[in-house]
Amino acid sequence: MDDQTRMMTGLTGLGGLAQADVGDPDSVRKQQSLGQPQQDIGDILQQIMAITDESLDEAQARKHALNCHRMKPALFSVLCEIKEKTVLSIRGVQEEDPPDPQIMRLDNMLLAEGVSGPEKGGGSAAAAAAAAAAGGSPTDSSIEHSDYRAKLAQIRQIYHSELEKYEQACSEFTNHVMNLLREQSRTRPISPKEIERMVAIIHRKFSSIQMQLKQSTCEAVMILRSRFLDARRKRRNFNKQATEVLNEYFYSHLSNPYPSEEAKEELAKKCGITVSQVSNWFGNKRIRYKKNIGKFQEEANLYAVKTAVDAANVSAQASQANSPATPNSGNKYLILSGQGRVKADI
DNA sequence: CTCGATGATTCACC
DNA sequence: GGTGAATCATCGAG
Numbered sequence: 001m002d003d004q005t006r007m008m009t010g011l012t013g014l015g016g017l018a019q020a021d022v023g024d025p026d027s028v029r030k031q032q033s034l035g036q037p038q039q040d041i042g043d044i045l046q047q048i049m050a051i052t053d054e055s056l057d058e059a060q061a062r063k064h065a066l067n068c069h070r071m072k073p074a075l076f077s078v079l080c081e082i083k084e085k086t087v088l089s090i091r092g093v094q095e096e097d098p099p100d101p102q103i104m105r106l107d108n109m110l111l112a113e114g115v116s117g118p119e120k121g122g123g124s125a126a127a128a129a130a131a132a133a134a135g136g137s138p139t140d141s142s143i144e145h146s147d148y149r150a151k152l153a154q155i156r157q158i159y160h161s162e163l164e165k166y167e168q169a170c171s172e173f174t175n176h177v178m179n180l181l182r183e184q185s186r187t188r189p190i191s192p193k194e195i196e197r198m199v200a201i202i203h204r205k206f207s208s209i210q211m212q213l214k215q216s217t218c219e220a221v222m223i224l225r226s227r228f229l230d231a232r233r234k235r236r237n238f239n240k241q242a243t244e245v246l247n248e249y250f251y252s253h254l255s256n257p258y259p260s261e262e263a264k265e266e267l268a269k270k271c272g273i274t275v276s277q278v279s280n281w282f283g284n285k286r287i288r289y290k291k292n293i294g295k296f297q298e299e300a301n302l303y304a305v306k307t308a309v310d311a312a313n314v315s316a317q318a319s320q321a322n323s324p325a326t327p328n329s330g331n332k333y334l335i336l337s338g339q340g341r342v343k344a345d346i
Numbered sequence: 347c348t349c350g351a352t353g354a355t356t357c358a359c360c
Numbered sequence: 361g362g363t364g365a366a367t368c369a370t371c372g373a374g
Contacts, residue, residue, distance in 0.1 A: 235353050235370050280354060287364060
């Protein structure tokens with residue numbers, strides 16, 4: 001049985017709105033058996049037009065009568081089916097939504113920053129990690145840390161309250177629409193499936209709003225990070241001991257002040273800084289030394305003497321232990337070497 | 347506040 | 361990728 005025939009069958013069952021000229025003697029018999037008068041199209045239209053003239057109570061009464069009609073569920077399901085096959089099939093295709101990569105990125109970032117994750121730990125961990133990356137010692141930046149955490153908590157709170165508001169609004173609106181559609185389904189063909197689809201559409205709309213919220217939260221976090229944890233802004237001079245260690249190495253290797261990866265790691269460990277900070281330091285030192293050797297000469301000699309003394313101490317200890325002395329390769333040369341030679345080396 | 351020092355970043359080059 | 365050079369941003373002494 002095709003849709004058309006099915007619909008006709010349903011319509012005849014409703015009697016009052018049935019067509020008389022279908023040409024089906026069986027349907028006529030059914031109508032007559034129901035005690036309904038035969039009607040033509042003109043009569044039906046007349047009835048429809050008359051509805052607008054009816055009072056609200058009359059209309060409600062008719063609506064109720066229609067709803068109570070024993071064939072109503074059959075007609076309803078047929079109409080739903082037809083609607084499903086025509087209107088909904090057109091837009092049904094693109095409604096399957098795969099997880100949005102953008103939303104996933106935002107979620108990941110918010111989780112990493114401790115905004116959307118569990119209440120405790122995340123934010124401070126992120127702050128600590130960022131501070132460690134910036135090379136700050138734990139004590140000198142603790143004030144900034146608490147400040148950062150406070151601001152992050154603020155962002156977090158705003159994010160969650162907004163999210164909650166959106167979710168509440170979404171569920172309220174969904175309920176409202178569902179009730180509306182259920183109510184309307186008493187008079188027009190709206191299947192539960194269609195209501196479900198409508199709910200999905202609403203949820204998508206609200207999730208796009210949520211994405212905007214997530215986006216702006218991410219932006220806020222990024223701004224906060226750059227303001228509080230940007231390494232350049234939070235530059236701290238290395239402590240005296242670290243600078244001494246670096247200078248000692250630099251001046252004792254003046255002929256080739258390019259520490260190997262191993263040497264950098266060693267220096268980083270000694271100074272309590274990162275390998276990249278060691279690289280930065282040597283990069284800056286080389287270029288600044290080269291630019292103004294005269295200015296650094298005093299410093300160079302100072303460290304040369306210092307390393308010479310250290311080497312002498314070491315060799316003294318070594319000779320005490322009956323070992324041949326192994327003088328430091330760089331320092332003696334440095335004292336004797338002229339500025340020109342050093343310049344040529346660098 | 348000024349200014350030199352200094353650690354970090356960026357970009358071009360090899 | 362490591363380096364040189366220029367530059368930025370901050371520190372800290374005066």
